[in-house]
Amino acid sequence: MNYHWNWGIYFQTVQAGEETYLDWLISGLGWTLAVALTAWLIALAMGAVMGTLRTLPGRAPLAIGNAWVEVFRNVPLLVQLFLWFFVVPELLPRDLALWVKQDMPAKEFVTAAICLGLFTSARIAEQVRAGIQSLPRGQRMAALALGFTLPQAYRYVILPMAFRIIIPPLTSEFMNIFKNSSVAFAIGVLELTFQARQMQEDSEQGIETYLAVTVLYFLCAFLANRGMAFIERRTRVPGFIAAGK
Amino acid sequence: MAMIEIRHVFKWYDKFQVLADCSTQVEKGEVVVVCGPSGSGKSTLIKCVNALEPFQQGEIVVDGVSVGASATNLPKLRARVGMVFQHFELFPHMSIVDNLTIGQVKVLGRPRELAREKGLNLLARVGLSAQAEKFPGQLSGGQQQRVAIARALSMDPICMLFDEPTSALDPEMINEVLDVMVELAAEGMTMMVVTHEMGFARKVANRVIFMDGGRIVEDDAKDTFFGNPRSERAQQFLAKILHH
Ligand SMILES: Nc1ncnc2c1ncn2[C@@H]1O[C@H](COP(=O)(O)OP(=O)(O)OP(=O)(O)O)[C@@H](O)[C@H]1O
Numbered sequence: 053m054n055y056h057w058n059w060g061i062y063f064q065t066v067q068a069g070e071e072t073y074l075d076w077l078i079s080g081l082g083w084t085l086a087v088a089l090t091a092w093l094i095a096l097a098m099g100a101v102m103g104t105l106r107t108l109p110g111r112a113p114l115a116i117g118n119a120w121v122e123v124f125r126n127v128p129l130l131v132q133l134f135l136w137f138f139v140v141p142e143l144l145p146r147d148l149a150l151w152v153k154q155d156m157p158a159k160e161f162v163t164a165a166i167c168l169g170l171f172t173s174a175r176i177a178e179q180v181r182a183g184i185q186s187l188p189r190g191q192r193m194a195a196l197a198l199g200f201t202l203p204q205a206y207r208y209v210i211l212p213m214a215f216r217i218i219i220p221p222l223t224s225e226f227m228n229i230f231k232n233s234s235v236a237f238a239i240g241v242l243e244l245t246f247q248a249r250q251m252q253e254d255s256e257q258g259i260e261t262y263l264a265v266t267v268l269y270f271l272c273a274f275l276a277n278r279g280m281a282f283i284e285r286r287t288r289v290p291g292f293i294a295a296g297k
Numbered sequence: 298m299a300m301i302e303i304r305h306v307f308k309w310y311d312k313f314q315v316l317a318d319c320s321t322q323v324e325k326g327e328v329v330v331v332c333g334p335s336g337s338g339k340s341t342l343i344k345c346v347n348a349l350e351p352f353q354q355g356e357i358v359v360d361g362v363s364v365g366a367s368a369t370n371l372p373k374l375r376a377r378v379g380m381v382f383q384h385f386e387l388f389p390h391m392s393i394v395d396n397l398t399i400g401q402v403k404v405l406g407r408p409r410e411l412a413r414e415k416g417l418n419l420l421a422r423v424g425l426s427a428q429a430e431k432f433p434g435q436l437s438g439g440q441q442q443r444v445a446i447a448r449a450l451s452m453d454p455i456c457m458l459f460d461e462p463t464s465a466l467d468p469e470m471i472n473e474v475l476d477v478m479v480e481l482a483a484e485g486m487t488m489m490v491v492t493h494e495m496g497f498a499r500k501v502a503n504r505v506i507f508m509d510g511g512r513i514v515e516d517d518a519k520d521t522f523f524g525n526p527r528s529e530r531a532q533q534f535l536a537k538i539l540h541h
């Protein structure tokens with residue numbers, strides 16, 4: 053192999069500028085974290101709402117919840133990203149479309165976070181629904197019998213237990229969201245993958261570049277996993293044995 | 298006026314009739330025991346009283362409020378009717394004392410401190426003060442059911458519904474729960490109790506209702522029921538559960 057190794061590359065300054073390549077990577081990591089964490093909040097909120105809808109009495113909520121899940125689950129993430137970026141603005145009312153295209157701050161970031169958030173929310177909705185349905189039916193009855201409204205029953209009784217039960221699948225979603233955030237480079241978010249491509253072209257040190265990027269993604273997913281394990285321990289219910297385990 | 302009035306109630310699951318022309322009433326301070334074979338509609342009837350189950354025909358009036366009327370504020374009505382379930386249904390992620398305060402705080406709007414104090418008093422009353430900070434999963438079935446009764450009482454209910462409160466319990470725990478219920482009856486609580494504990498019925502019931510096939514086939518004063526039930530089904534049923 054005729055590769056010219058250069059492990060010092062990270063600390064060298066880029067071709068045209070003051071920063072080092074490490075600065076690029078760190079700023080890329082920052083955007084990756086920003087996209088992933090913002091998307092995660094969107095995914096949790098919408099996943100909880102849509103998963104809940106699918107367990108409510110009546111046809112309409114179920115239909116809405118099902119449609120949501122199917123749409124976001126059956127179209128490739130990258131295609132969804134392009135749809136949000138190129139197609140959705142065209143469908144907006146004229147003034148809003150113009151604002152989105154020209155003036156919206158951090159347009160690429162916002163688009164990527166929404167897209168990834170909604171994509172992930174479909175998967176979380178599915179888990180939330182399964183979690184709710186795994187609870188004994190009597191729990192809902194007991195909450196209602198106490199005088200809770202249905203929203204209160206969900207807020208105080210059903211969702212807190214359902215979310216505890218689904219922490220394991222949520223953990224892999226949380227890890228996925230960091231990995232999936234790499235598609236954001238395709239619309240020009242300056243996140244880790246984008247910076248990696250830029251660094252590789254600028255430095256011509258492909259191996260060192262992607263090694264560093266691999267390590268950084270690995271750390272993100274690893275820490276996400278550890279973080280969720282911590283939450284699982286903190287929220288563990290003493291004496292509770294999950295049904296079906 | 299009776300505390301609970303059940304008038305000509307019918308209920309179907311699709312084509313399947315679960316309740317047929319059920320009528321009875323529970324006076325203030327009365328204890329009414331409901332018994333009958335499995336699948337006869339006892340749970341369904343009692344759950345209709347606080348609208349946990351809807352019914353298609355007839356009327357149920359609780360303390361002057363019609364349960365089936367569309368204008369009725371169901372959460373408000375349910376908050377006044379205590380209910381105890383076969384499988385306790387404590388909220389597993391909350392400590393025992395939190396189980397006793399959440400309804401008071403979120404439904405009745407009581408200040409947290411007051412609610413906690415009331416919860417602790419009720420726990421003392423059912424003999425479980427030492428368990429206040431534990432979680433439901435750490436208690437025995439009998440203890441959980443006593444907490445469930447205390448939780449219902451924390452809302453200051455005007456009447457109490459029990460759906461087979463002891464049938465999920467090991468035999469040695471049944472009495473600790475029945476004792477609490479006997480005490481409650483002695484204090485004048487209006488109670489509608491689905492149970493096969495005939496000892497309990499003999500001790501505290503005013504009336505016994507016997508259901509079969511979705512119908513109320515017997516609705517007697519206690520002494521009549523145990524002394525001389527009119528229907529053959531009730532006689533057979535009694536013979537079976539009294540001599541096993
Ligand atoms: N959700 C439902 N859908 C269809 N049928 C139901 C449903 N719930 C109950 N049933 C039927 O209604 C009938 C009455 O049920 P219910 O639970 O009220 O009986 P029960 O007298 O309480 O019996 P048990 O002593 O076993 O608790 C039964 O035949 C039962 O199979």
Ligand SMILES: [Mg+2]
Pocket residue numbers: 339340341460461
């Ligand atoms: Mg029953």
